[in-house]
Amino acid sequence: xxxxxxxxxxxxxxxxxxxxxxxxxxxxxxxxxxxxxxxxxxxxxxxxxxxxxxxxxxxxxxxxxxxxxxxxxxxxxxxxxxxxxxxxxxxxxxxxxxxxxxxxxxxxxxxxxxxxxxxxxxxxxxxxxxxxxxxxxxxxxxxxxxxxxxxxxxxxxxxxxxxxxxxxxxxxxxxxxxxxxxxxxx
Amino acid sequence: xxxxxxxxxxxxxxxxxxxxxxxxxxxxxxxxxxxxxxxxxxxxxxxxxxxxxxxxxxxxxxxxxxxxxxxxxxxxxxxxxxxxxxxxxxxxxxxxxxxxxxxxx
Numbered sequence: 001x002x003x004x005x006x007x008x009x010x011x012x013x014x015x016x017x018x019x020x021x022x023x024x025x026x027x028x029x030x031x032x033x034x035x036x037x038x039x040x041x042x043x044x045x046x047x048x049x050x051x052x053x054x055x056x057x058x059x060x061x062x063x064x065x066x067x068x069x070x071x072x073x074x075x076x077x078x079x080x081x082x083x084x085x086x087x088x089x090x091x092x093x094x095x096x097x098x099x100x101x102x103x104x105x106x107x108x109x110x111x112x113x114x115x116x117x118x119x120x121x122x123x124x125x126x127x128x129x130x131x132x133x134x135x136x137x138x139x140x141x142x143x144x145x146x147x148x149x150x151x152x153x154x155x156x157x158x159x160x161x162x163x164x165x166x167x168x169x170x171x172x173x174x175x176x177x178x179x180x181x182x183x184x185x186x
Numbered sequence: 187x188x189x190x191x192x193x194x195x196x197x198x199x200x201x202x203x204x205x206x207x208x209x210x211x212x213x214x215x216x217x218x219x220x221x222x223x224x225x226x227x228x229x230x231x232x233x234x235x236x237x238x239x240x241x242x243x244x245x246x247x248x249x250x251x252x253x254x255x256x257x258x259x260x261x262x263x264x265x266x267x268x269x270x271x272x273x274x275x276x277x278x279x280x281x282x283x284x285x286x287x288x289x290x291x
Contacts, residue, residue: 030209138195143200174191
């Protein structure tokens with residue numbers, strides 16, 4: 001069994017309906033699940049919905065977990081499915097104009113913070129525009145730091161497919177974010 | 187892929203902390219209410235009471251002033267303490283000398 005001892009006890013506790021086990025599970029995975037949801041959706045409110053949905057699925061289907069994979073992989077699979085299930089579209093803020101960005105390249109600590117926030121938002125928006133199958137791979141890779149093999153297991157495809165999607169995503173992002181190269185080094 | 191992009195993605199897609207609201211939604215955390223310091227409440231209550239007291243005092247003084255002015259003109263009934271209860275009479279501007287012992291009209 002791949003399941004680690006702590007996870008196994010936790011899962012058993014949840015299966016018995018122990019509230020404390022559910023709470024520990026929540027504390028253990030809340031940041032991971034919310035981070036993936038936020039980086040995938042780019043919207044806090046939506047990320048909350050996705051995270052909530054993931055936990056509800058987790059609690060309701062934990063009896064189905066057979067321990068054939070790592071528990072964390074199973075949890076990642078749930079959150080990925082919740083992310084892909086969300087259909088809500090929302091209005092996005094138009095990125096700041098390049099001219100304004102150029103003005104903000106002027107020295108100053110406060111400006112650095114503003115520019116950093118802007119760069120961060122640009123990166124996030126660029127990731128959001130990726131096709132879902134590329135976006136989820138990018139999020140799992142850079143938000144959770146999963147290896148290609150783990151990503152392949154989570155989304156149920158080959159390592160070659162993961163590498164290919166990441167490669168395509170990188171090329172698109174490189175092109176879309178090219179104009180940030182100066183600003184990012186302020 | 188360039189190192190620059192790798193660095194940007196790692197930096198700007200980093201994990202974040204889940205908001206407390208998530209725990210509240212799932213019933214693991216109690217919603218925290220905004221705690222107003224008790225001292226602030228006590229001070230606010232004291233200020234309100236003092237303001238109320240001052241206002242009431244001012245009103246009473248105004249009432250007295252009006253009453254005295256009217257009494258000076260002999261237009262309102264004034265109940266005098268040394269008279270029998272329930273007996274009222276209209277006093278004139280010149281109050282009897284005997285009244286001065288106990289009243290300062």
